[in-house]
Amino acid sequence: MEPSTLLRIAIGEARVGMFVHALDGSWLDNPFWTRSFTLASKGDVARLQRSPVRSLLIDLAKGLGPSGAVAVTDEGGSRRVAVPTPIARPRLASAETRELRRAAAILHETTRELRSLFEGVSSGRGLDLAVTRDVVSDLEAAVRERPRALLTVTRLKTKDEYSYRHSVAVCALVTHFGRHLGLDASLVRNLGLAGLLHDIGKVAIPSALLGKPGKLSDDEMALMQTHPQAGYDLLRDEADLPEVVREMCLHHHERIDGRGYPAGLSGEAISMPVRILSICDVFDAVTSIRPYKDAWSSETALARMSQWHGQFDPVLLLRFFQGIGVGSTGMGVGARIDHTAQAQLVGISHV
Incomplete structure (x- = not known):
């Protein structure tokens, strides 16, 4: 089975270019409404960090990761991954x-x-x-x-x-x-x-x-x-x-x-x-x-x-x-x- 490129990070590690796979917590805490999106600007990051959300799951295959990113495998292990170039995506669907x-x-x-x-x-x-x-x-x-x-x-x-x-x-x-x-x-x-x-x-x-x-x-x-x-x-x-x-x-x-x-x-x-x-x-x-x-x-x-x-x-x-x-x-x-x-x-x- 191919290892996952999903990584859970603290809210303070969020940065422009990350692809958010999911936010931890209730949907009421999500300031973006949509489940998955790219952090496309500093304003997006600031908006996220002002919200009650304290951690999030990012996809390293679709966007940037933190320094020394580790991708979590489906079996609970981990491996080092290269940080890819972020994919330009609309933050919210129309x-x-x-x-x-x-x-x-x-x-x-x-x-x-x-x-x-x-x-x-x-x-x-x-x-x-x-x-x-x-x-x-x-x-x-x-x-x-x-x-x-x-x-x-x-x-x-x-x-x-x-x-x-x-x-x-x-x-x-x-x-x-x-x-x-x-x-x-x-x-x-x-x-x-x-x-x-x-x-x-x-x-x-x-x-x-x-x-x-x-x-x-x-x-x-x-x-x-x-x-x-x-x-x-x-x-x-x-x-x-x-x-x-x-x-x-x-x-x-x-x-x-x-x-x-x-x-x-x-x-x-x-x-x-x-x-x-x-x-x-x-x-x-x-x-x-x-x-x-x-x-x-x-x-x-x-x-x-x-x-x-x-x-x-x-x-x-x-x-x-x-x-x-x-x-x-x-x-x-x-x-x-x-x-x-x-x-x-x-x-x-x-x-």
Whole structure:
């Protein structure tokens, strides 16, 4: 058998002219969307090194390797190989390029509309619920048609638009997760509405506090923790907004062990939609690049979030990661949600 010319390298060894056979980790961490491509410029390398990816598999037969490259054989041995001249290839196939462009256009438009919606609420004009539902429908359709592309571009958040893109990303994640769980379509739409609106109470928080780098003081944290109640109050008079959506906005920072806020709910007092939203909210936050922290990879998020005992519903947490292609289906996760939880889901699916 001919030995393979594939070599796994650390992200710091990446350089222009390498042919990437595959990136280690979840597809959500891939900043290029396509699986295999040539690193054609310094910008490509920088983009890769800014991502959560920590290692990659390169093909020495199709591009450059690091100094003293070693190709790994199929039997697990190794041999020295000559470094060939890189083959000029398009970094992205045209279809994949179009997918990313469509996803970026959808993200730009939904972010613009969400900013307008939030500014309307902040100025006292109220929530345009018809527009809000349209945004959710557009995102739900987009994430169904091109989930990788849309969820990839939502990872790219600037400081000024973080809050808006975070809400768009959470909306995309909860609708994707809801469909993965096989939930009723009306419940999936309500999850999407809550994902889009869950942080609307932050319009009442000073912008300097929202963008502050580093740890918040006790007083600042106490003020920040008022945003769920503020959001609920802002949405209280929206007669056409389902109560389950307001409930999710109010309680998305509750914890299974009762140490969350604002009400300190615990266990079965926390509804299934709230549990779903809280997982998606935290996942997007920890896997996003912020001015004061690096983004975690999806695998790191799985490992760490799974260790935060008492914060999340453990069954739903692993179902979520399975739904985005991270983790093994043999990790002790039940094939079905328990009967109590399923009944709860059915009970509110038409609210």
